[in-house]
Amino acid sequence: MKRGLGLAAATAAMAVAPLVGGTYHVLLMLPFMAYAVVLLGLNLLFGYTGLVSFGHALFVGIGAYTGAFITSRTTIRSLEVILLSAAVLGALVAAPVAALCVRYVKIYFGMLTLAFGMVFYTFVLKFYRLTGGDEGTPFLRPSLLGHAFDAMPKIDYLTGPYYYYSMAVLGLATLVMWRIVCSPFGLCLKTIRDNPAKAETLGIGVTRYRFLAFVISAVYAAVGGALLGPPTGNVDPTLAYWTHSGSLVFMTLLGGFASFFGPVVGAFVFIYLQNWVMSVVPYWRLVFGAILALIVIIAPEGLAGLVTRRRPAPAERA
Amino acid sequence: MILRADGLRKLYGEFCALDGVSLTVDQGEFVSIIGPNGAGKSTLINILTGMTPPSSGSVRFKDREVAGIGSVRLARLGMARSFQLVQIFPDLTVLETLQAAVVSRLGRGTRLFTSLARDREVQAGALEVAELFGLAERRHVPARQLPQGDKKLLDVASAFALRPEIILLDEPTSGVSTADKTAIMETLVAASRRIGLRAIIQVEHDMDIVFAYSDRIIALHQGKVLADAAPAAILSNQRVIDTVIGRRAATG
Numbered sequence A: 001m002k003r004g005l006g007l008a009a010a011t012a013a014m015a016v017a018p019l020v021g022g023t024y025h026v027l028l029m030l031p032f033m034a035y036a037v038v039l040l041g042l043n044l045l046f047g048y049t050g051l052v053s054f055g056h057a058l059f060v061g062i063g064a065y066t067g068a069f070i071t072s073r074t075t076i077r078s079l080e081v082i083l084l085s086a087a088v089l090g091a092l093v094a095a096p097v098a099a100l101c102v103r104y105v106k107i108y109f110g111m112l113t114l115a116f117g118m119v120f121y122t123f124v125l126k127f128y129r130l131t132g133g134d135e136g137t138p139f140l141r142p143s144l145l146g147h148a149f150d151a152m153p154k155i156d157y158l159t160g161p162y163y164y165y166s167m168a169v170l171g172l173a174t175l176v177m178w179r180i181v182c183s184p185f186g187l188c189l190k191t192i193r194d195n196p197a198k199a200e201t202l203g204i205g206v207t208r209y210r211f212l213a214f215v216i217s218a219v220y221a222a223v224g225g226a227l228l229g230p231p232t233g234n235v236d237p238t239l240a241y242w243t244h245s246g247s248l249v250f251m252t253l254l255g256g257f258a259s260f261f262g263p264v265v266g267a268f269v270f271i272y273l274q275n276w277v278m279s280v281v282p283y284w285r286l287v288f289g290a291i292l293a294l295i296v297i298i299a300p301e302g303l304a305g306l307v308t309r310r311r312p313a314p315a316e317r318a
Numbered sequence B: 001m002i003l004r005a006d007g008l009r010k011l012y013g014e015f016c017a018l019d020g021v022s023l024t025v026d027q028g029e030f031v032s033i034i035g036p037n038g039a040g041k042s043t044l045i046n047i048l049t050g051m052t053p054p055s056s057g058s059v060r061f062k063d064r065e066v067a068g069i070g071s072v073r074l075a076r077l078g079m080a081r082s083f084q085l086v087q088i089f090p091d092l093t094v095l096e097t098l099q100a101a102v103v104s105r106l107g108r109g110t111r112l113f114t115s116l117a118r119d120r121e122v123q124a125g126a127l128e129v130a131e132l133f134g135l136a137e138r139r140h141v142p143a144r145q146l147p148q149g150d151k152k153l154l155d156v157a158s159a160f161a162l163r164p165e166i167i168l169l170d171e172p173t174s175g176v177s178t179a180d181k182t183a184i185m186e187t188l189v190a191a192s193r194r195i196g197l198r199a200i201i202q203v204e205h206d207m208d209i210v211f212a213y214s215d216r217i218i219a220l221h222q223g224k225v226l227a228d229a230a231p232a233a234i235l236s237n238q239r240v241i242d243t244v245i246g247r248r249a250a251t252g
Helices: A002-020 A023-046 A057-073 A079-101 A106-126 A154-159 A161-181 A184-194 A196-201 A206-232 A242-255 A262-280 A284-298 A302-310 B041-048 B071-077 B094-106 B120-132 B148-160 B178-195 B207-213 B231-235 B238-245 B247-251
Strands: B003-012 B015-025 B030-034 B056-061 B079-082 B166-170 B199-203 B216-221 B224-229
Touching (some): A023 A154, A023 A206, A023 A262, A057 A079, A057 A106, A057 A206, A079 A106, A106 A242, A161 A184, A184 A196, A184 A206, A184 B094, A196 B071, A242 A284, A242 A302, A262 A284, A262 A302, B015 B056, B015 B224, B030 B041, B041 B166, B041 B199, B071 B079, B079 B148, B094 B120, B094 B148, B148 B166, B148 B178, B178 B207, B207 B231, B216 B231, B224 B231, B231 B238
Parallel strands (some): B030 B199, B079 B166
Antiparallel strands (some): B003 B056
């Protein structure tokens, strides 16, 4: 009940933000919504399956570059086509990567995902003619539901139609992910996270489920990556760099991987905190490093954990 | 005959953990495997349940060769197991643990968009097993918060929730109080009748439990079968008494 009210309040606040909020803060909501989509997927792997990926920037990069290629190399501008293409390409790339990575766990899984991320980063950095190298590739303004909005000033486009479009994508992504984690599949993932050996004796094929979770999380990362492109209008290799993968893990930890909405909260706090810290001190990574250390020591369940820790579980209340 | 093992041999480097073990389990039997530490009991269970491949020999379950095929495929074929050291899903509730087993049994694990809460067959199946094992009142308690005896029960109950044809229990009463042991065994036997289990194999150290519930006892010593007989015959086997049971237990 409380969660439902909180969700309704957050949705209402997001819906009215462009009408009452300053342009600058509304623009900050765009990367938040894109990252929230990415992290919903990442947390299916992290919080629900127990696998920490340090290479998911690979799939964010794939989504972003897919959009950039489509808009700059073809006449297609439809964001629906871009998101669908990003999802399909993300899944296609994720399948072989997952097939190899999910056979390993813990640090070996993390290092393998990191390695694949670095391979992709090097590819987009070095294949200049194809990717634009370190300069990147332009992501031209996409049309939304068949409307080009060409005559609209960029800021109006981003804080208006694109904002609500992103919000709708985030809403849909949240709904779909909620169905997934509340499904029999979601339960099987949790058994694998808690005790893979026991899960196998119950007939749950651990490798197969990890593979599916990985591919789904990659699809989410690619869709989120495609949403990151239009606000900046350019996609460059830093999106696929390993520090970006680290930031994704940071956001998840910050919000709390044990909670469904934790990573979404983490994305929100990260974006606004980063913006604020960068405006105060140039060494924002120094501050964020200290914050990460504090979270791990004081609140390992993240910001969402701080809230739920005070509230007894249903069984304890009974 | 539901399960048959022939000439099972397991080598760990130079060490021979099992040396030509053969056994059969017929429908309706409750078979106990006994032996001193290092006799090869757990190795045998691990091989029979497909977790460890034998160095040589065969295991046939329902007329199918199953040696080394892995516990996932064996579970789907109808063989379940519980562990000596209690195995639970710490963050899942009792009901969720049992639901996972029922979901697996019904082959619904890859359903991504159906609601688990609205799947009446899964809910009813899990609740039925929870009631059968006396865990219904604690169904919303996370497994890690259960007392040790209930954790053990949950481990066994989740195996029963698969509705297997045969179940292999590795020391089902280890780590629980003497008072809880009989209760666990009574629950287990009642549950096996209720779900129509075709056979039970257990590894057990407690001879009171072994002789109270077994139709047949297989005594292992140094990786070999020392005796395979009914409880009364085992009690009159001097070698088994000397090496496995102990004189005081045999007369007590």
